[in-house]
Amino acid sequence: MxxxxxxxxxxxTTKVDPEVIEAMLPYLRDFYGNPSSMHTFGGQLAKAVSTARKQVAALLGAEDSEIVFTSCGTEGDNAAIRAALLAHPDRRHIITSQVEHPAVLNVCKQLESQGYQVTYLSVNHQGQIDLNELEASLTGNTALVTLMYANNETGVIFPIEEIGARVKEYGALFHVDAVQAVGKLPLNMKTSTIDMLTMSGHKIHAPKGIGALYVRRGVRFRPLLIGGHQERGRRAGTENVPGIIGLGKAAELELLHFxxxxxxxxxxxxxxxxxxxxxxxxxxxxxxxxxxxxxxxxxxxxxxxxxxxxxxxxxxxxxxxxxxxxxxxxxxxxxxxxxxxxxxxxxxxxxxxxxxxxxxxxxxxxxxxxxxxxxxxxxxxxxxxxx
Amino acid sequence: MxxxxxxxxxxxTTKVDPEVIEAMLPYLRDFYGNPSSMHTFGGQLAKAVSTARKQVAALLGAEDSEIVFTSCGTEGDNAAIRAALLAHPDRRHIITSQVEHPAVLNVCKQLESQGYQVTYLSVNHQGQIDLNELEASLTGNTALVTLMYANNETGVIFPIEEIGARVKEYGALFHVDAVQAVGKLPLNMKTSTIDMLTMSGHKIHAPKGIGALYVRRGVRFRPLLIGGHQERGRRAGTENVPGIIGLGKAAELELLHFxxxxxxxxxxxxxxxxxxxxxxxxxxxxxxxxxxxxxxxxxxxxxxxxxxxxxxxxxxxxxxxxxxxxxxxxxxxxxxxxxxxxxxxxxxxxxxxxxxxxxxxxxxxxxxxxxxxxxxxxxxxxxxxxx
Amino acid sequence: MWDYTDKVLELFYNPKNQGVIEATNEPGVKVATGDVGSISCGDALRLHLKVEVATDKILDARFQTFGCTSAIASSSALTEMIKGLTLDEALKVTNKEIADYLGGLPEAKMHCSVMGQEALEAAIYNYRGIPRVAHDDDDEGTLVCTCFGISENKIRRVV
Ligand SMILES: Cc1ncc(COP(=O)(O)O)c(C=O)c1O
Ligand SMILES: Cc1ncc(COP(=O)(O)O)c(C=O)c1O
Ligand code: FES
Ligand code: FES
CATH class of the missing domain: 3.90.1150.10 (Aspartate Aminotransferase, domain 1)
Structure with missing residues (x-):
């Protein structure tokens, strides 16, 4: 090969940082327990997971409790969009753009077939949306605006905070697919208008199979994956501990090298x-x-x-x-x-x-x-x- | 620690088999590409993924094309249940049991609140369901019967093929949560009545963060995670290559040691x-x-x-x-x-x-x-x- | 896994004052018991007090607990805390003080310490022959164990 x-x-996708692999290995080899277990062997992992959560939160300028671990960027995007619609059951309109990743675009297309109205904002020759078009599209019926921070194909950045300010005026939720922005642009959720933000590990030198969703405190969130109580009820399924540890380390390194x-x-x-x-x-x-x-x-x-x-x-x-x-x-x-x-x-x-x-x-x-x-x-x- | x-x-959860880790390591360290890429460095991974798919298929007695990689057992259960309902849009009844894992039970509860009718079969003192109760519950309105192969708390096994035979008479889909059965009981999808079957890697000495869903050829399946074309359109998201390789190896070892x-x-x-x-x-x-x-x-x-x-x-x-x-x-x-x-x-x-x-x-x-x-x-x- | 303090674990593994105090004919001394919870809800505590009648002083306290780690440690802590106190002083012991004595309890396990305080109340009321009015629940509020919820109704029923 x-x-x-x-x-x-x-x-x-990116190379996994050797330090990330080193950080993960003990959790693959020795500490294979389940963090929800009563015994020390499993339960001790809850602490390691919580350290990783802090590391990811630090990269985003978020609080620990606002980080939900997922399996990938696609899951984060799907979960955020579904959650936003459940949080606004009375609103039936979504705004997105024509240049989103399929993980957003194809969900929106499916929702259209389920009776949602979707506005796909156009972009100009340089890949930028028109804020006037956004404003003209926003209504009291808009449940969600979901836009990417930076485009995966061109790297073009959307003016997220200017967009967010307008979204807030209409009481809609604002989800940002930041899979390409995390680690490449400075982010600070504390001073942001973003309600939910998707990131994916394998784009920032963590392994494939792990990601995170930022959910602003106070945003009503209902899980996409339903089952056990993991992630404080926001994402069921036994925690991918080695992946989480890897994502935490990768986040720390992104911040360090930024x-x-x-x-x-x-x-x-x-x-x-x-x-x-x-x-x-x-x-x-x-x-x-x-x-x-x-x-x-x-x-x-x-x-x-x-x-x-x-x-x-x-x-x-x-x-x-x-x-x-x-x-x-x-x-x-x-x-x-x-x-x-x-x-x-x-x-x-x-x-x-x-x-x-x-x-x-x-x-x-x-x-x-x-x-x-x-x-x-x-x-x-x-x-x-x-x- | x-x-x-x-x-x-x-x-x-189980210890990851050292051989599984050895098999995964090159894919964490060196072969970090994206299997969907045009270049050899990424594209060569498609072959490795396909070998792993064969290994998993062999454990289940299934065909390669019937295996969809997921992130965990919970995702498999959620995806199977949703897909079954989309495949039978005209039917509004689900049969499950009172002793299912929350990954099934809590999805069913949510579906009840969305207007589905759910029958929760009771069990006797020894944890067994009553086939007569099952038969009495089945109707032409039953979209799905979802039952576990073996119970995670007691290990009690349901008579899956006897159940399946009855389910088929009513044209309902039959999903089986086999998270606890895989590797512990002989399985052969070729001669089975099961339409969809969930398994999870970390219960069979593969790492956390990877699982698989068996979907019988011919069963109409629509993905839970929507986005790119991965897994032949049945599960979007960049493939967790090291996890998939690990699951393949673990499946091979389960068969070997069975x-x-x-x-x-x-x-x-x-x-x-x-x-x-x-x-x-x-x-x-x-x-x-x-x-x-x-x-x-x-x-x-x-x-x-x-x-x-x-x-x-x-x-x-x-x-x-x-x-x-x-x-x-x-x-x-x-x-x-x-x-x-x-x-x-x-x-x-x-x-x-x-x-x-x-x-x-x-x-x-x-x-x-x-x-x-x-x-x-x-x-x-x-x-x-x-x- | 619950995040138990070392003190909780110490009193759990090596509980103090476990067991019963047999009724006695010793002059000037009376034995009383108090029960809360039931086996059906998974938590139950029986507290035994030996009281010096003249002074109202608790000479000895012992417990029997059916319950989790926190329940056992809380019971053990409570008996340690009240020995030597008068009944009125003992009545002032709050579940929070029990938790503090233990170096804290996980939030979801606070109700296990409530049980101790309630059993104490029950024992003292029994001793004094006062019927107890069910009071409308604990100050720590938010997280009440569902099994304890059941036991609220049955709480004054002797197991
Ligand atoms: C029977 C059963 N189904 C589903 C699951 C969920 O699997 P996972 O934790 O991999 O999401 C489990 C394990 O927790 C299980 O035992
Ligand atoms: C902008 C953007 N969003 C979402 C995704 C999906 O992420 P993942 O492949 O981790 O599911 C990607 C990467 O493929 C991406 O570039
Ligand atoms: S010419 Fe080959 S894909 Fe278009
Ligand atoms: S006694 Fe502690 S949880 Fe019930």
Missing amino acids: QKNCIYLDNNA EEATKRERKLRDRLEQTLLATIPDCEVNGHPTQRLPNTTNIGFKYIEGEAILLHLNKYGICASSGSACTSGSLEPSHVLRAMGLPYTTLHGSIRFSLCRYTTEAEIEQVISVMPGIVEHLRSLSPFKSD | QKNCIYLDNNA EEATKRERKLRDRLEQTLLATIPDCEVNGHPTQRLPNTTNIGFKYIEGEAILLHLNKYGICASSGSACTSGSLEPSHVLRAMGLPYTTLHGSIRFSLCRYTTEAEIEQVISVMPGIVEHLRSLSPFKSD
Whole structure:
């Protein structure tokens, strides 16, 4: 199996930090009890879980009691949306955007079929929503506004607090999918308008299979997964103790590395982006130049197809991803780039590079050195270039 | 922290098999990619996931495509129940039993409040349902019968195939919570009447945070967690690859050890049970003498309280659990033992010992040697004994 | 797992003053008992007092408990606390003081200490031959064990 690569696909998933694995191992190997047990062997784990909860709370600027552990970002999004609707049983309207992750978008689509009215806010060429459109959509019937903090494909950031201020005026609940924002943007729930916020472990160097949902104190919450009393009745199921410990450690490390890592990633990302734009003709950045995550660049290469670029990069051991969801089993081009109104010429040839704190200068230089050749080669095969 | 103990609480959770951890580690450390990715580094994991799916399918006598990975038993139960109701939108009746796990029972209670009619089958003193009551409850309006294979507190086994045959006559779906049965009883979905079956990793020496749901081919299934296309659209969320690998390995090991382990556990369990009954006055087994898991014994000690027994056992490093749910944050005595109509004298003083393939004879002898003294001591404090 | 203090565990594993005080013919001394709870609800406590009639002083106190760790430790604590007190002084002992003596009890287990205080009241009222009026529940309020809820109704019934 392929063990090493130049991994620039950190918005898809990240390497588990070795310190995180070290922190987890005793809980996989030795401390396998159930934290709800009466005996010390199990019960002692409640304390470890509570430390992890504090670590996650610290990353979000939240209180411990506001953190609910989940199995992934998708679960958090699903749970938050369902809970918001149960908290406002008399309201039947939801606002979201056209560029949300499927974990939000597909839930909203299902709710439409169940009689909810859903507004999908549009975005402009740079991936931004229009606050006037938001205001015009809000009514007393709006139960929930659910928007992402930062887009997974383009990195474009929504002005969450400006949005939240408007949402509050209508008494709706405000859920934010921050799966891509956590660890990349400073967050402070204490001074925020956000009612619920989703995060996922495997995007911040914790393992897959663990996530968290922030639920503001006082927000009426009913669980999606129903059963035992775990997570103070907010998420049933035996606690994934090793995962929780890993998420706690990862949160601690994100906080520790935050300043220096985001600065570094931004510098490397800018170097990559600017060099590619300068050395390759007919390409452009998809998204907003500044309202963007520091680690993400999504570049459209005209006249060629994303999957082909990815496979060439793969030959060099470079991992990136395509705006095109050919990647995920569906053959449609990215709903995000389509919503941004990208011309067909670039829609199919967009590549996302997403960095992390492990990304090195040498890796970036390697990408810079191979990309022009790949693009040139593929264009030489393309019937469009010459048009 | 306490690292070693005589662990007789395997129905609560189990030790992760060292081989399972070894199998998982490369996927935690090195192969951290996303199986849905285009690049080899991520995409190669799809193969590993598919091997694990085969291993799980083999344990259940199912086909690979019938296995959906979940995050835990609770998720499996919740997903199966919701899916069954969506598959039968015109039917509004559910049959379950009074002794189900909260992951089933509390979902049913919520559905009642949403207008579904729920029949909770009663059980007799030995924890068994009455097939006549089942037949009398089944109607053309029954969407789902959801029953456990084996009870987590008493180990009592329901006659699942006899039940299933009746369920099929009414065209209802049949979901079985087999969280406690998997690995302890032989299962073969190919010749079974079961439509959906829940299992949980941490009960079979896989880690916490992973489980699986069997969905018979042809059963209309709609996912509980909605989002991306993972698990062929049946469970969204980035796959918990290390967890899946661990579950696959654990399933393989369960199959490998099955014959010898269940035989050994039964022998040790019987030795424990018979000796305690012989040496301690006023105690009796809760459950059926033979229709029972080989690893479980639940014994009621009259005139004393379960938590007190557990804490004394804890002092000797013995982990067991109490029928009384004082253990789980709720202060009510076990709903299972209450449903069995246990006399008040034993209801509060019931202890479950649950063994696994690691349980040794020496451990059982240690329990046998300390229990009489503990019971005698606590009875000497009790105001009832002398009455 | 309940977060028990060391003091709770100490008194649980090595309870003090367990057992009964037999009725006695000693002159100037009377024995009284008080019961709360019942076996059906899973918590019950029988408190035995030996009182010096002339001074109202508690010479000895013993308990029998059917209940969890907190119940046993609370009973043990209570008997320690009231030995040597007069009945009136003993009546002032609150369940909170019992919990404090134990270094605290988990919130959900506070009712186990209420039981001690109620048994004491019952014993003293028995001693004085005063019928007890059921009072409408404890000050600690929010978290009352459901089994104790049942026992509220049956509370003055002797088991
Ligand atoms: C019979 C039964 N069903 C469901 C569950 C729930 O499983 P999990 O804790 O993995 O969610 C359990 C275990 O707690 C169980 O014993
Ligand atoms: C913005 C966003 N939301 C939700 C998710 C879903 O997270 P997970 O895969 O952990 O379920 C992802 C990642 O795939 C994401 O990028
Ligand atoms: S050309 Fe192959 S997926 Fe579109
Ligand atoms: S006596 Fe303590 S919980 Fe009931």
